[in-house]
Amino acid sequence: MSVPQAAPHAAPADHDTGTFVDELPRRLGIWSAAAVLVGSTIGSGIFRVPAPVAERVGTLGAFSLIWIVGALVALMGALTIAELAAMFPRSGGVYVFLREAYGPLPAFLFGWTELLVIRPSALGAIAMIFAEYAGRMFGYGPGWVRWVAAGAILGLGLANIRSVKWGSVVQNLSTGAKVIAIVGLAFAAFLLGDRGGGALANPNGLAPTSWVGFGLALVSVMWAYDGWADLTFMAGEVKDPGRTMPRAIIGGVLAVAAIYLTIVAGYLFVMTMPEMAKSTLVASDVAQKIFGPVGASVVAGMVMISTFGALNGSTMTGPRILYAMAADGNFFSPIAAVHPRWKTPYAAIGLAASLGIAYVLGRSFQQLADSFVLGIWPFYALSVLAVFRLRRTRPDLPRPYRTAGYPVVPVLFLVGACGMLLNSAINDTANSALGFGIILLGIPAYYLWRAVSKA
DSSP, X not given: OOOOOOOTTOOOEETTTTEEOOOSOOOBOHHHHHHHHHHHHSSSHHHHTHHHHHHHHOSHHHHHHHHHHHHHHHHHHHHHHHHHHHHOOSBTTHHHHHHXXXXXXXXXXXXXXXXXXXXXXXXXXXXXXXXXXXXXHHOOOGGGHHHHHHHHHHHHHHHHHHOHHHHHHHHHHHHHHHHHHHHHHHHHHHHHSOTTSXXXXXXXXXXOSOHHHHHHHHHHHHHHHTTTTGGGGBGGGBXXXXXXXXXXXXXXXXXXXHHHHHHHHHHHHHOOHHHHHHOSSHHHHHXXXXXXXXXXXXXXXXXXXXXXXXXXXXXXXXXHHHXXXXXXXXXXXXXXXOOTTTOSOHHHHHHHHHHHHHHHTTSOHHHHHHHHHHHHHHHHHHHHHHHHHHHHHOTTSOOSSOOTTTTHHHHHHHHHHHHHHHHHHHHSHHHHHHHHHHHHHHHXXXXXXXXXXXX
């Protein structure tokens, strides 16, 4: 049995370095690049996550602290991974970093998990929230939610196949709109909310009711902050990447942190901790307190914009991993095909969108969100650890940007990441076992692929 030959316009391999050469044109400037990161990060999490976090930590002090901790963890990851993004500005991001630092097997495991867990789960979870809020806006029933979600994935997949410029325009506009909407809701809370009615006026302690609960809540918070590495997947399409990638990654994470802390403060100004813990849609309840019944419609429109932008960002970034994997010889080579006219990785985008549609039609939001977080964070930790390894094994490589605060910053990130994963493994054993089981299944799949490719 032989492996299918490369499709026309597939990216060729660079036999001197062992990695592929991008054929995707560099079209994204710093603002579009930052918009991809911000738009991919700010999706549904900030509207859903505060309630379970409040329930698990219990107190104002712990609730406030965990959002700051989440911001710091994401920033430390961004400060570190920006060094790798500037060194290896190729499509695939984390896949490329793992390949350069550890060899093809860890890189394959990331691509395998991305294909089977990470990207379909991300697309499905985000599309599900978009469709639920669209139902509130347009009045269709729950039976239509999954089909509308599937339609959104299909539509954005086709749009991104057609043009990366179109995708970046959508990303720029939706990111600007969602930032204005979220910040606007926060300021409305401060200006129009009851000054004595929220948690800020009624503090109930500093320490969490349970440190185990604090650890589990951090997993939820990191779902909201996730997206800080997504831009690296498109590094092969960013102009002047040595300068643009670090600035866009670090600046984008700082912007997300500022936006999140602002809206969380707005929530706390209006709602008490017990109220927030019982509210499945905190932003909607805050808007209703401020604006009355019309508030639900305001928030529905805001969440639709936010999730649409995040879905577009995930559709833009994730398929570049599959493209890089195939171009590198670690997956069916036709998936590395670049459209001869539109210059987009159309086969990879089509595959990711197809799997996203399959997942959204068969799994719940919580299943999708949990699978995503537990699937991707082990590889984030390996990517950060790669900075130490590459400084030791390949000190001669050009480094346009070097990690600020090295080695303290990456060490702190690794401590936080490992602590979060260990806490999940102990207290959420079933989901953790499933996630790590899928990753480990990639090992025999890798050796099977190598045997088939040589046949």
